[in-house]
Amino acid sequence: MADRQALGEIVTVLETYFDGLHHSDTGRLGRVFHPAAHYVTVSDGTFLHRDMKTYFEVVEHRPSPASRGEVRADEIVSIEFAGPVTARALVRCAIGTRRFIDLLTLIRLDGQWRIISKVFHFSEGEG
Numbered sequence: 506m507a508d509r510q511a512l513g514e515i516v517t518v519l520e521t522y523f524d525g526l527h528h529s530d531t532g533r534l535g536r537v538f539h540p541a542a543h544y545v546t547v548s549d550g551t552f553l554h555r556d557m558k559t560y561f562e563v564v565e566h567r568p569s570p571a572s573r574g575e576v577r578a579d580e581i582v583s584i585e586f587a588g589p590v591t592a593r594a595l596v597r598c599a600i601g602t603r604r605f606i607d608l609l610t611l612i613r614l615d616g617q618w619r620i621i622s623k624v625f626h627f628s629e630g631e632g
Contacts, residue, residue, distance in 0.1 A: 511586070511589070511592075511613070511618075512584060514618050515584055515592055515594065515611060515618050516581065516584075518537045518611065518618045518619070518620070519537075519581055519584075519594055519596060519609070521533050521536060521537050522534065522537050522596075522609070522620065523577070523579040523596075523598060525537065525564075526564075526570070526579075526598060526600065527569065527570050527571050527575075527577055527579070528569050528570075528571045529564050529565065529567055529568070529569035529570075529571075529572075530569075531561040531564050531565055534561065534564065535557075535561070537619060537620055538557055538619060538620045538623075539557075539612065539614070539619040539620065539621045540557055541556075541557075541621070542556075542557050542619070542620055542621050542622060542623065543555075543556070543621070543622045543623070543624075544556070544557070544559075544560045544622075544623050545622070545623070545624045545625075546624070546625050546626065546627065548625070548626050548627045548628070570599075570600050570601070573601075575599070575600075575601070577598075577599075578597070578598060578599040578604075579596065579597065579598040579599075580596065580597045580598070581594060581595075581596050582594075582595040582596060582597060583595045589613070590612060590613040590614070591610075591611070591612055591613075592610075592611045592613075592618070593608060593609065593610050593611070594607075594608075594609045594611065595607070595608060595609075596609060602629050602630060603627045603628070603629060604627060604628050604629075604630055605625050605626070605627045606625060606626050606627075607623055607624075607625040608622075608623075608624045608625065609622070609623055610622040610624075
């Protein structure tokens with residue numbers, strides 16, 4: 506359902522997302538997340554929902570994986586299109602000892618792909 510251009514644009518968004526996480530850079534993350542995006546998990550058994558302002562405050566106050574010399578472990582597992590302006594990406598990444606599986610829903614609005622929701626699971630573990 507998608508063309509190569511759309512796929513390439515989403516890959517670029519995801520690479521910026523990974524860079525933003527690795528460097529705790531909310532400027533980069535702000536370019537890929539829609540301002541109304543949702544951040545959701547229940548990995549530890551409790552429901553956690555953040556808006557982007559709250560999520561970015563957390564990111565800004567944590568030491569970046571880059572500053573701690575962490576090796577990047579990010580991967581795009583899959584990208585699926587629901588239509589020409591809606592997609593979902595399954596990605597993996599790591600911060601510290603946490604291993605994340607993120608389900609990122611993207612929308613194309615005003616000629617730009619943006620993440621509108623991040624629903625994720627994390628587990629603890631080295632390597």
